[in-house]
Amino acid sequence: MTTLRSPFTPGDLPRVLVGRVPERTRLRDLLARVTAYGELAGPPVVLHAPRGLGKTSLLRDTEDRARELGFVTAWVACAKGSTMFPELASSVRRALIDAEVLDDRSTRRVLDSIAVEFGLFGISFSSEFGLAAGESAPPAAAISGLERLLHQAAHSVRERGGAGLLVLIDELHAAPYAELAILLNALQNLAGRRAENPLALMTAGLPSTPEMIMRAATFGERSEFISIERFDDDDSRRVLQEPATGLEVSWHPDALAAALAVADGNPYLLQLAGDATWQAAAPVAGDVLELADLQAGEDRMRGQMAAMCRARWDSASELEQSFLAAMADYAQEIVPREHIAHTMGRDTRSISVPRARLIDRGVIEAAGRGRLRFTLPGMAAWVRDHHGG
Ligand SMILES: Nc1ncnc2c1ncn2[C@@H]1O[C@H](COP(=O)(O)OP(=O)(O)OP(=O)(O)O)[C@@H](O)[C@H]1O
Ligand SMILES: [Mg+2]
Incomplete structure (x- = not known):
């Protein structure tokens, strides 16, 4: 019998998404509002937690649900030192093309003109709008540009029989402060005409994100902040067991207990422990992962954890x-x-x-x-x- 590939995914989207039931229910309810009434889902959602707790996984899961519901989805990952809007504009545009919404001439014209404003074609957003860090009022032109972009995109999706537009922004803490202020202002304005904007904005970031949002705009505090917590023992066990069970491999209780102790409810470390144990055991269907396998995999695991500690320390x-x-x-x-x-x-x-x-x-x-x-x-x-x- 050939050995089975590890079903664990340290650093990648999980094969089996465990737990997060209240969060998933809440996110689905917000999407349902767009689907049912063709209106704005509500204030922006902000998932926040330290690294490795599952923000991106939850956001991707929401994106999958939304697509099943007929949403067109645009994904942006912010990076320190880069602007957000050019990527946002091109991501929305790409999503509309993929959904065959953009063959509508007038939509295309509106989006293209806004995309140019946003520097999609090489013009730096910040120089275009003269945004300096700490500048107090975000420029009205930029806010209204973003409003038009989101409105036009969401509206055309709905017109074509889709549910609406879902914009997902990951690593929001890395967004330039000025762009964050513009984004919040644009969304606030769109909320004033909620019935015309079948749209949802869902974001994720490090624990600094809520405070950043509240500083960027006074009404930012009305965003929906959702803190993502460590797993309890039951969910931790499921993270280790469910992917293995799917391949008819099980955990010895001692190995399971030891893995739980190492990971302490951190989803990334659970996946890492599962993967390291699996690699050491090289199991075939029907095998049991033993404590000795976990111990044999520990070197690799410790190396990885040490690298993470060092990065944080440095x-x-x-x-x-x-x-x-x-x-x-x-x-x-x-x-x-x-x-x-x-x-x-x-x-x-x-x-x-x-x-x-x-x-x-x-x-x-x-x-x-x-x-x-x-x-x-x-x-x-x-x-x-x-x-x-
Ligand atoms: N609900 C879940 N069930 C099983 N595994 C999960 C779950 N959520 C996250 N994981 C696993 O945990 C790890 C981290 O997940 P993810 O990348 O989503 O976290 P994050 O909070 O976005 O981290 P970062 O801040 O570093 O971007 C991944 O290996 C993923 O497979
Ligand atoms: Mg992430």
């Missing part, structure tokens, strides 16, 4: 690093703020800046009042080992 400033070292120095997973301040020789108020920055980047997270923990399981041990924390 991106921290000196002050942030001493904050992290003080956290790692604590004997338990959940660290009181006083301990960190005390270890750093400061008072608790004066450590609020590095604390906020580390939370924004998803390196640490709040764990109850005045308490913090690392978002990546195993990072405390890594810091202790490498920096004598």
Whole structure:
């Protein structure tokens, strides 16, 4: 019998999407509003969480659902230092072409003219509209351009018998601040004529995203913020078991328990543990993944986790690093703020800046009042080992 390819997907969309039932239900309800009434789904949705918790997976899952419902979908992934709108305009345009909505001449003309405004053809958006970082009011021309783009696209989809337009923006925390303000303003204006705009905007980003949105526009606070959490033990087990069961491979309870302990509810680490165990075991149908297989795969897993810890450590400033070292120095997973301040020789108020920055980047997270923990399981041990924390 030939060995089976690993069904686990560290760093990729999961083959089996586990859990997230309330979130999926909510997202589906918002889509249903567009489908049923041909109107705007509501304020933008913002999925937020540290790295590896499943934001992109949930967004992609929503995109699949939306397509089944007859939506045309446009996907944008923001990147630090790049503009968002040119990609947004071209993604909408491509989606309309694929859905054969863009053979309508007038729609094409409107979209093309807006696309030019957005620098699709090489004109930098920021220079075109004279946007400087921190400029207070977003330029009206840019807002109305984006409004026209979204309205025209959504409207033409509906006219052709589709449900509407779904715009998905991933890594929103990396969007230029000025573009974010324009996006929120445009959406707010479209909400004023909700019945004419069969449209939904769903986004995802690091924990800094909600705050960024609230700063970019006062009404940003009315966005629908959905925090994506770690998995509990039941869902964690399903992440490990369901892809394996599909290939008639099972987990020994000891191996399963050990994998759960390593991953601590982090979906990425669950996939990584599953994959490493699978590679070590090279199972055929009917096999059982044993604790020894997990242990044999541990080197590969630890190498990967160490690389992630190092990347987070290296991106921290000196002050942030001493904050992290003080956290790692604590004997338990959940660290009181006083301990960190005390270890750093400061008072608790004066450590609020590095604390906020580390939370924004998803390196640490709040764990109850005045308490913090690392978002990546195993990072405390890594810091202790490498920096004598
Ligand atoms: N619901 C789920 N069920 C099973 N596996 C999942 C689920 N959600 C995420 N994963 C797995 O976890 C890993 C991380 O998922 P994803 O890329 O969606 O996270 P993310 O929050 O977008 O991370 P990042 O911030 O790094 O972009 C992937 O390997 C994916 O296969
Ligand atoms: Mg992602």
